[in-house]
Amino acid sequence: MNLKAGLLEALKKAVEKSGIVDEVPEIKIETPKDKANGDFSSNVAMTLTKQARKNPRDIASAIVENLDHSAANVKSVDIAGPGFINFYMDESSVTQIVPQVLELGEAYGRSNPDGKQKVLVEFVSANPTGDLHIGHARNASVGDTLSNILDFAGYDVEREYYINDAGNQIDNLALSIDARYLEALGQELIMPEDGYMGKDIKAIGEKLAEENPELIETTKEDRIQMFRKLGVDYEMEKLRKDLADFNVHFDNWFSETSLYENKEVEAALRVMTGNGYTYEAEGALWLRTTDFSDDKDRVLRKSDGSYTYLMPDVAYHYDKVERGYDKLINIFGADHHGYINRLKGSLGALGKDPEMLEIKIMQMVRLIENGEEVKMSKRTGKAVTLRELIDTIGVDACRYFLAMRSSDSHLDFDMDLAKSESNDNPVYYAQYAHARICSILRQAEEKGHEVAGDADVSIIDHEQALDLIKKMAAFPNVIKGAAEHRATHRVTTYIQELASTFHKFYNAEKVLGEDDHKTRAYLLMIEAVRQTLQNALNLVGVSAPEKM
Template identity: 40%
Template sequence: MYLEARARAALRGALSALGVPSPGQIPIDRPPRPELGDLSTRLAYLLTKETGAPPQEVAQALAEELSKHPDLEDVRAEQGFVNLRFRPQALWEALRVILRQGEAYGRQDLGKGRKLQVEFVSSNPTGPLTVGHGRQAALGDVLAELFSQLGWEVTREYYLNDEGRQIDLLAQSLWARYRQALGEDQPLPEGGYQGDYLIPIGEELARSWGDRYPNWNEEAQGVFRKQAVDRMMRMIKEDLAAFGVRFDVWTREGDLHRRGLVRETLKELQRRGAVYEKDGALWMRSREHGLARDPVLVRSDGSPTYLMVDIAYHVDKYRRGFVRVVDVQGADHAEEQKQVKLALRILGLPEGFLDYCVHQFVTLRGREGVERMSTRAGHFIRLGDLIRELGRDVVRYFMVMRKPESHLTFDYELAKKTSMDNPVYYVQYAHTRIASIFREAEKSGEFLPPHASHVTEVDLSPLTDPAELALIKELDRFPDVLAQAAGFAPHLLCEYLEGLAAVFHPYYTRVRVLGQGRATPARLALLAGVRLVLRRGLSILGVSAPEEM
């Protein structure tokens, strides 16, 4: 971040010297290979119209001016690109900037305090959270934290679908388990929930209530609906807490109906000519807007579809003052996502208000159990069980270390390892190694020289080893990585931390830090920066940064 800012300032100075107006944005990239330079710009291609010269000629003129800049030691024009390499002095100053900012390093003000909501998990309360839900929980929580780091006022929200046919089936399934616990041969309802997780609840209710509800009727339905939803939500919240995931708001579908928001939203869609009646049902005119089909909003029996309620829910989000909402959802919701966006556009909500982070599914490899999960059939591995077996850190990290849009194969055997083969251990061990060096430094009193009252006052000129300079360059990238990761790509933060650890580990084994005279305080200052960024990055992922392992 510091180096990019210095590069842009140098480029603006070069443009001024050449008498060429500076564009609003000066593109800065990283060369594909480190030997080409620290940073690169394609600015010359943007100036060909302004200058009337070919890109390589413009790049050469820029390179000649930039070579005079005190921060730069090597500037080359190649195929219209300008590649820049910084002097060590500029890198040392970059490290000082990082150390001065401390725990604030990486925070940015892109959101400017505006309200943003991340809705994720939102699993129907028909059973415990599965391993598949774990990916969405981790993705949503990390994205929410990334947005917070970028200056948004973030609300984490869980949408609780406590209405409809599935909840009725869950309630009747629980009633059947209750009757079975009383010794009755009561079958589960057709399409009911077969998982064993309802058995102990049914047994508990049988002990508490006895034969109070012998028949499945309206009274029993109301009682068992409430019991089923409350018990399932208790299980879900327990697993979320074990996973380190918290929510600020829990919204129930039933509340949207009670407030009349679903009915009101439907009327507004009708007023805008977006709804028509056919076969006793109400349909939205989506094909007129380029979508593949017209979806049903209200069934012929008068009950609203999930889509209709979802549209109303997003109108509610807008009314609550969010300027941007992000829904984390599985790829199986793709068609509905298009329909919701269309409905919001018809209703006049601003473009860009709603966005989706879409993720693929999870396959658990190397652990006995089911591979294709179904809560209804009772075939699943509970997220809480996986957390208890592997630990929160490993499960969270593994759930976000691949692109969301790629299928995730969760390697159980790799996740169990406590060696450098395990990427979580690999990153955490870098932090642990640095912590051990600082413990030894504290014992020997070698940390700060007599003239320095703070680490930022240390003489950094002994930092000349290529690995030391490479570490500083990696640390400087951290703010940019956070901004990129917030673009629904938290795996980039995992890749960055693993890359930083990959530079550090060989340095640790090769270079002695303590007892090296002037070099010791400088190297400790560098390691303070590495430790800071490792800790900050792991914290954003919801993973611990242990002092000892």
């Protein structure tokens, strides 16, 4: 039983039965901040005023008169203010969610709709030229959490990392390795203008010099070709390990080079030209993205015959579309904001619906330590890496903190707070709620109590206990909303609310009391809460410890 879904269905039927409108629009139900305004509230009467041409309070009265209270699990209803309808739920129906949560277990909150929408989520996709930094870490946390939520909400999800293993940055990587290789063999260091100075590049060059000194006799072109692949393989192996240690795993690792090898760049170009969206000017080939709300047309092929960076990206999305996904979700860094319309426009030029592509822009992260912004690593003097965050703060705190704010807002990551073992630390607070429930269950077992499915949960009537059950019952709707709005922070917000509601109950009522019937009912209830909390934490990629 989903209380909110059941009420929504009953409310739709009441509007239909009242006959006040010919067609029932979307109805929204909210949970009031003030419990005096009911368990749920709807402004449906006010939204129907224009359509029904009646006073909203009169509309609300007509809806309430036609509401099936038993089908909606409603105990009482009142009409407030200009026409809000407040619903007070039947408490015996509220408690019935407990055995249902226990029966579903790890599947509680999961949806299994018919005809799953096939979604490809591309995220991180950092150039394989150095370490992942804090910005990539936020991208990884949000991308993986969103993928988990979409999967839980019933979408058919695949995760993809686009490997930028072609282009100037990889040429510079190979040239940088070659410079370090020659330096290790005693020659003067001559780095390319945009070379990579990282110590890992130096290490690759030294290792190659030690193991393959004879390569100095080959042509520079042959060495560069070899070092290009070696460099990408080395960097990608490191990136894969860092991401795996961050509990982020991809279904597909897509190589940019494969687009050229499989002639997909030329294929995409032929399609756009055939559709009439390319033209030549100033010796270059242009894409008419202004036909799709871009602020100017974009060059695809320069006058010297080389492709711009946009062309392989267009070919990559052409490949995505051809693989048969219903929705493409890209999670980009803050510097890609101007890229949205031109990439959507390229889909239109390919003859596809630009709206099948969603682009989420991740805003910047500021690391804060001792009240001051940390811009550089103390160890390396460069940007703080994902590996350093894992080693100093831990995966759980990193993933939780990076996912708990809306991705379109800037994030201040308080490193001191993330490391603290206090209730001020949101991830510690949530995990402690889970551990505390586990501790109570262990104590119950030691005292001879068992979590038995035949306990009568309908006897639960304590205010804080009912609040806790209602919060637990909201979980499926939270998942649905987080998936629809691509909002990972809705899940972390829910985790905090559920943990807080549990702690309030714990401080107000004794679970292991003298009344055996109530104790058994409470044990079932807190086990259901524990399961819900674990399910929610799993979505964020955070552990649910049994002891702390």
